[in-house]
Structures are given as structure tokens and as C-alpha cells.
Amino acid sequence: MLQQKLIFFEKIFLVFLKLEYSVSYQNxxxxxxxxxxxxxxxxxxxxxxxxxxxxxxxxxxxxxxxxxxxxxxxxxxxxxxxxxxxxxxxxxxxxxxxxxxxxxxxxxxxxxxxxxxxxxxxxxSDNYYINFFNAVKNNEEYGFEKPQEGGKAVMVEYASPNTNKPLHLGHVRNVLLGYSVAEILKASGKKVYKTQIINDRGIHICKSMVAYEKFGNGETPESANIKGDKLVGNYYVAFDKAYKEEIEALKAEGKTEDEAKKNAPILVEAQDMLRKWEAGDAEVVALWEKMNGWVYKGFDETYENIGVDFDRNYYESNTYLLGKDVVADGLAKGVFYKKEDGSVWIDLTDEGLDEKLVLRADGTAVYMTQDIGTAIQRVKDCPDVGGMVYTVGNEQDYHFKVLFLILKKLGYDWAENLYHLSYGMVDLPSGKMKSREGTVVDADDLMTEMTATAKNISEELGKLDGYGDEEKKKLYKIIGLGALKYYILKVDPKKRILFNPEESVDFAGNTGPFIQYTYARIQSLLRRADFDYSSALKPEDIVLQEREKELLKLLLQYPEVIQNAASGHSPALIANYIYEVVKEYNSFYQSVPVLGAEVENEKVFRIQLSKKVGDTIKSAFTLLGIGVPERM
Structure with a gap:
């Protein structure tokens, strides 16, 4: 049986956290x-x-x-x-x-x-639908709006990884959502900048560095034959293992758990390394640059493999001091207030929130301060930015409510157009993924396994008989990544996902491969159409069948679906819309003859309609970052 043959991450997970929907997503x-x-x-x-x-x-x-x-x-x-x-x-x-x-x-x-x-x-009337179809059938940009001259741009942030570990499943959902929302916003008529902030400093980074100094023996990605981000991630796990061993040793000497955690020698070393980094110690900075360089290269490989890109990168090592001058200015204007110990706060209790620290008593910044400064810096760098979208998990909902409110109180007009693209976390059956314990679903491994799953199912079904090895390899990746992306993006961002790899690569139902297969079927149909079908038919030349009319109704929706998806920041609307189109097309294909139509005008119109459906599938999947195969 197929289910017995396909074992996917058997030791890590079978399915992700099961979610009971109170409302049918199909509805x-x-x-x-x-x-x-x-x-x-x-x-x-x-x-x-x-x-x-x-x-x-x-x-x-x-x-x-x-x-x-x-x-x-x-x-x-x-x-x-x-x-x-x-x-x-x-x-x-x-x-x-x-x-x-x-x-x-x-x-x-x-x-x-x-x-x-x-x-x-x-x-x-049928006349209206036929005239509409003639107007759009050759328009490859149908549904897309061009940016208005002088209009404000939107900056979309996604990914935002830490350089102490490789990208994992949580990042996969993040980058797929952020990239797709950016593409949808562009299609809706917005100018868009795609960006990420790379968290490349702090105690977590120093933990990997200390572990590498202790246990690395000069190992490099080349000598270990491993991607740089994975190599650094291994040392983050190694730090945690050594840290726990030291805690147990200190407890055996009579220390309390809290004392042991604070005084474990390897943690003290990491804290000392962070202080040296902040002081610009040449040796520490050199190690930091070397290890981060390995990670950046690894990230780039993963991003290229998954098919996402960025227009601009920000690094926390350059931005962590931003915002302090803004706090000083806000303090003078009465937006913030200072407590007796010298710390600076903002009181948001009137807005239903609470008091929020923005500057410690010793004058050092907190994450909120950095985010305030980074947002302002982004508008300085790109003056046409009139709003931002932050793709960050829902555990940070409160943080962004506070951030947006502070920026509004500081008087920035673009702060009215800030949006937190909040999404549900991905949990394992045993609980949250923990990078320091090595219990994560690695993004690269996930993509490899999805490609392998596509290969197994395709071979089982005999879908690619007669294809060459290179053609098969390319198709397995298109199908596997298409399955992964569609399965994630068809779900409302706020929901957690029940993810079944085999189900996602099914060639029937609401899946990426089902839609890809329909596209390939249409391309095959077009290749077999050995006649000229380019001329426009007049309304009096054709009597619409019910299935044809239903398809035209759906095609009529496409521009509005794009606008709705953009305003709602929801790729799920695009994904499920194109599934409805594909379902309707398959009903049409089964109900009426296309190449076998006896009346010439009917044959021409049905080929034209098929081509437009194929174009719309390709267009919608482009917005989702998914490829479509010409043959399948």
C-alpha cells in the first residue's frame, strides 16, 4: 500500500497539531x-x-x-x-x-x-459574458493593476531569521506567507519592497560561537561537508547540551537550580563574549563575521531553493542602537516618561494595554526600542513607503499592538498603515519545536522530503511514464514544492495547520498537484489543437452552455479576488479561488466536448476558454510562488 511505503519524518513527526475548525473553510x-x-x-x-x-x-x-x-x-x-x-x-x-x-x-x-x-x-446576457471574454482572453496581465504614479509603497518584512540556526518549518510558513502577500500587493497595484531583518547579534549568537571555540577544532562547512547554517546550528545544540551538564554538576555541588543556571561556566563565557563583541573586540568580531558568513550563505541557498527573494536586508547588528534618539525626542514631547530609576516608559493603559518599557535604567535599548528605530529608518531609506507589513507569528500580537500605537503617538502618518500579518505557530505532537534541543523540522530537509514524496506518489500512479530522468527530477521538485506551498497557503494565516505530506501531494482534491495537473492537461489540449483559434467570436456566433457560463463567471471574479486578498493579506483567498476555477473547469471538460465539438465556433471558443483558464492558473500560482509544469 502507498501509505505503508511513504514514511515522512517518521522519527520527528507524523502530522502537525490537529485543528478543529468551528467554521468550514470551504464555506x-x-x-x-x-x-x-x-x-x-x-x-x-x-x-x-x-x-x-x-x-x-x-x-x-x-x-x-x-x-x-x-x-x-x-x-x-x-x-x-x-x-x-x-x-x-x-x-x-x-x-x-x-x-x-x-x-x-x-x-x-x-x-x-x-x-x-x-x-x-x-x-x-450571454452577450455580456462573451464580450467580456473577448476583452480579456489575450491579456496576460488580466486581474493585475499597475502602481499609481506617485503612489505610496508598502514594505513587507518576512523571514527575520536568527544566525544561530538553519531555517526551520516555522520559517517556511513565514517566508511563504510574506512572499505571497508581497506579490499579491504588487498585483493589486501597490509598489512593494520585500525585506528581512536578520537577527545576527545577542546572547544566542554568542552561545554558538562559544561552543564552536570549545568543540569545533577548526571545522568548516567545507571540511564537514555541511551547509554553514546547519554547522552553526549544531554548535547551538552543543552549547545547550554542555550547559545542561554543567547545571547538573553545580547542583550536585549543592547549588540551587537558579544559582546553577546563572553560574554555569559556559553561559558566563557566552555573556563575556557578548560584552566583548559590543566593545568591538577584534578577535570576537572576526569569529562572529566568519560564522555569520557561513550562515548567510546557507540562508541564501535555502531561499533560492524555496523560491523567495528580498529587495533589502537589515541586520540587527546595525539596527540595535536605533531608536534611542527617538525615545529622547519622545520624552521631551511627553510621549514617554522617566521613572525614578532612570528607565523610560510609555503609559498605554488608556488604550487598553499597559505600561511599556522603552529604555532600561542603564540606558540600554529593549527590542521595542530597536523596532521603533528600525521602522523609522526604513522610511528614511525608502521615502515613498507609506505602510509596512510585518510577517511574524501570533505570539507577538501584543508586541505589534504596542509598536504601532507608539509610532502613531510619535506622529508618523505612515503608522496608520502598519499591519501585523499574524500567523499560527507550527507545533509538533510533543510540543513546540526547540532549536537548542535540535527538535526542529529543518527547512532544507522538508523540501527534500516533499520532493521525494512527490516522486514516490508519481511513480505509484504512473503519472510520469515516458519522461527522461532530468525532466522527472525537475517535475518532482515542482510538484513537491507546489504541494508544500499550496497546502500551507490555502489555510487562513491565523490558523494552525494539520499537515499531512501524503495528502498534500494527492493528485485529487484541494491540493497543489491537482491544480498543476489540470494546468498540464490544458497545455496538452492546446498542443493538440491543430487549427487557428486566435480570432474573436461575436456574441451571435456562440450559444453558451451552462458550464461555459459558470467558468466565465469565475474568471470575472479574478480581479476582485486579488483586491480582496491584498486588503485581507490572505493568500488563502487566491489559493481557494483557483481551486474553484479548476473544479469548474474539470466539470466543463467532462461535460462538453472540446476538440471533439462538431460546430467549429464551439471548438474555437472552448479552446480559447481552456487557454484562459490555464493562463489564470499560472497567474494565480505565480502570486503564491508556485510553478506550473507544461507536461505532467
């Missing part, structure tokens, strides 16, 4: 799709309704109330008549009939209607 995405479709049609139908009401009743509507037509009734969009009843003191059914009849007679986009109680269900 959420269908609702979002209906909203997008309603909004798209609303822009089209509203002027016609306003004209009808003015002509029939000589009144101007303040608002046209529209909603998606319920499934049990015929219609594409529904006008709610009840608000008019109050104004005109008339029967809602009669009002609906009069408006419907006017629209059919005077509008070129309404084909017919029906009235149910106080609801006017409007059927949009």
Missing part, C-alpha cells in the same frame, strides 16, 4: 468568491438599475443593495427591493417586475429576470 472561501463576483457584477449592473429607477419613479437611489443570487433561483445577481418599498409605498413584487422589465428592454446586458418576494433576480 468561507465560497462566500469570499461570491462576494468578489457580486462586487464585479455590481459595478456593471448598478448604473443600469439607477437609470431604471429614475426613469420609472423619478427618484435617485442613494444606494443599490445587491447580493449574490441564492442557488435555488435562476439569476446571476439579485437586487433587494425592500428599501424602495419604504420610499414608494408600493408592493415589492410589482416594483421588482417593473424594474426587471425596464432592464430587459433598455439594457443590453440583462437577458431576463424573476422576482421572489422582495428580491429581483437578474440574469446577465
Amino acid at each position: 468561507i472561501i465560497i462566500f469570499a468568491g461570491q462576494k468578489a463576483y457580486k462586487m464585479a457584477l455590481a459595478q456593471i449592473i448598478t448604473p443600469h438599475i439607477e437609470k431604471a429607477v429614475k426613469a420609472l419613479f423619478d427618484i435617485n437611489l442613494e444606494k443599490v443593495e445587491l447580493q449574490a443570487t441564492r442557488k435555488e433561483f435562476e439569476g446571476d445577481i439579485t437586487m433587494v427591493i425592500f428599501p424602495l418599498v419604504k420610499q414608494l409605498k408600493s408592493n415589492p413584487v410589482e416594483l421588482g417586475k417593473k424594474i426587471g422589465e425596464y432592464l430587459v428592454e433598455h439594457s443590453d446586458i440583462v437577458e431576463r429576470f424573476n422576482v421572489v418576494s422582495g428580491f429581483l433576480n437578474i440574469v446577465i
